[in-house]
Amino acid sequence: MDRRNFLKMTMLSSLGLGLLCKGAPALARGIPARAFPDGGPGRGFVPPTGVIRTPLVDLFKVGPGPSSSHTVAPLRIASNFRQAVAELPAPALARAARIEARLYGSLSATGRGHRTDRAILAGLLGQRPETCDPKIMDSLADPKATFSTTIGGRSFSVSQATLVWDAVEHSFPFSNTLVMRLLDAGGKPLLEREYYSPGGGFFLWKGQPDPGRGEPPHRFGSMAQFRKVAGDTGKPLHQIMLENETAILGVDEKQVYAHLDLVLKTMDDGVDQGLKEEGLLPGPFEFYRKAKRIHDQAKGMSEGDGFMQRISSYAMAVSEGNAAGHLAVTAPTLGSAGTMPALVYVMKRHLKLSQEDMRRGLLAAGLVGLLCKTNASVAGAEVGCQGEIGVASSMAAAMLAYATGASLEATELAATIALEHHLGMSCDPVGGFVLIPCIERNAFGALKAYNAALMAKSEIASQHWEDLDRVIAAMLETGKALPPQFREMGTGGLGVSMVDC
Ligand code: SF4
Known part of the structure; x- marks a missing residue:
C-alpha cells in the first residue's frame, strides 16, 4: 500500500470507528465540584444559549491579506461607507467636501503593518475584497499620490491624508474601531458611522439595523x-x-x-x-x-x-x-x-x-x-x-x-x-x-x-x-x-x- 492509501485508510478507519459507535455516551458532562477537596472553583459552567444567525458565507470570506480584522474588514467597511454616501440625498451630497477615516485601538497601533491604510482607500475607490488586485493595493501606499473616485455622481479625492491614526487607548466597545465621516468644507459631518472590526473580516456599526436575513x-x-x-x-x-x-x-x-x-x-x-x-x-x-x-x-x-x-x-x-x-x-x-x-x-x-x-x-x-x-x-x-x-x-x-x-x-x-x-x-x-x-x-x-x-x-x-x-x-x-x-x-x-x- 502506498503512502497516500495508507494515510487515507488510517484516517478513514481510525476516525470512523469506535467513536462512530451508536449509543456511545454523550460528551459534555462536567466534573462534580465534590471531586475537589476545596469544593471546586465556586462557580459552575452553564452552556450558552441563543441562536446563531451568522451564515457561513460571512465566516469564510475571500479577501486580500494580510489581516481579516485589519485589511478585509476595513476594506468592507470603506465599501459600505461608500455605498452609504452614494445613497445620501442630493442636497447633502452637494455640500460634501471630503471623506475622513479615523482609526482607533489596534487598527491605529498596527494598521500600517497590516495594510489597513491601503484597504480603506481601496474600499473607498470601489474595490471589492474578493477581486481586489494586490498591485492596486500597493499603489495606494504612496504618501504623495491622490486618487479620484465618483460616488453618487460626486467626485472625491482620497489619499493617505484621508486617514487619521487616532488613539490606541479608547473607550469604544471594540478595540478595532474605525470612524468614517463625510465632511463639508467647514469640517462639519454630513454622515458619520462608528464601525467596529471584531475579527474574521466581520464588521458592524453603531445603530446598525437588522440585516433582515431568514x-x-x-x-x-x-x-x-x-x-x-x-x-x-x-x-x-x-x-x-x-x-x-x-x-x-x-x-x-x-x-x-x-x-x-x-x-x-x-x-x-x-x-x-x-x-x-x-x-x-x-x-x-x-x-x-x-x-x-x-x-x-x-x-x-x-x-x-x-x-x-x-x-x-x-x-x-x-x-x-x-x-x-x-x-x-x-x-x-x-x-x-x-x-x-x-x-x-x-x-x-x-x-x-x-x-x-x-x-x-x-x-x-x-x-x-x-x-x-x-x-x-x-x-x-x-x-x-x-x-x-x-x-x-x-x-x-x-x-x-x-x-x-x-x-x-x-x-x-x-x-x-x-x-x-x-x-x-x-x-x-x-x-x-x-x-x-x-x-x-x-x-x-x-x-x-x-x-x-x-x-x-x-x-x-x-x-x-x-x-x-x-x-x-x-x-x-x-x-x-x-x-x-x-x-x-x-x-x-x-x-x-x-x-x-
Ligand atoms: S493573532 Fe496575532 S500572532 Fe496570531 S496570527 Fe494573528 S496577528 Fe499573528
Missing part, C-alpha cells in the same frame, strides 16, 4: 444545543448546517455549494501558488519565504518527517501569500489563513477525498468557527492568538475528522482537543506585521489539528471530560485576562523581545 430552522447557540438538535432531528451535522445556511441567506443548496467550492479552491490555489514563490516578503525587515524550500527538502526525508514537513510547508505557503497581500480565506481570520488550507491540501492531494466529503468537512469547520466567534471571539485584538490560530486549528481538526467519516462526537472531540491546547496563546506580532510569529504559527496550528483528529479517534467518549463549549468559555476568560500588549498591539512578548533598542 430564520435558521435549527436553533442552537452552543455545541450542547447542536448535539440536541442532531439527536432530535436525526440529521447529520452537514445537513443541519446546510439547511440553516440556505434559510438564513434565502438561497438554494447549489449556491451554498458554490461558495464552499470557492473557499476550497482559494485555499488549494493558495498552497499551490505559495509553493512556487521565493524571496523576500514585504515588511520593514528582511523576512524570506521558506515554504517552497522546506517543501523541496521534504522529498529527501523519511516518510514521517517528510509528511510533517509537507503539512508545515502547505500552511506556510498560504500564510506567506497572505503576508504578501494575495487573496486568502478568513478561516477564521487571515492571520490564521494557512492552517485550514494545509489540511484541505492533505485531504485533496494525499487522502484523495471527494469534493462532497471536503464540503462536509468545511461545514463542520464552519460550525466550530461560528461557535467560537459567537461565544468567545476570533480576534487577536480581543482574545489573543488562541482566537485566531487556536480556532483555526480547532476548525481544521473538525474538518479533517468529519470529512474522513467521524461521528459528531469524534468531530467535536477533535475540535475540542485542538482548541484546548492553544489556550493562553498571546498575539504579539513583531512590528505589527503578520510575519513573526504568525507564519510558522499556522504550520503549528495545522500539525496540531492533524494530531487532534488522530487523537480523537482513540478517545473513549465516556472517559473524556472536556467538551467544546467549556473550552470556548475558557478561551474567552483567558483572552479577557491577557494584558492588552498581548492582544495584537505589537507592544509585548515577541513584539518587544525580537527588536533591538
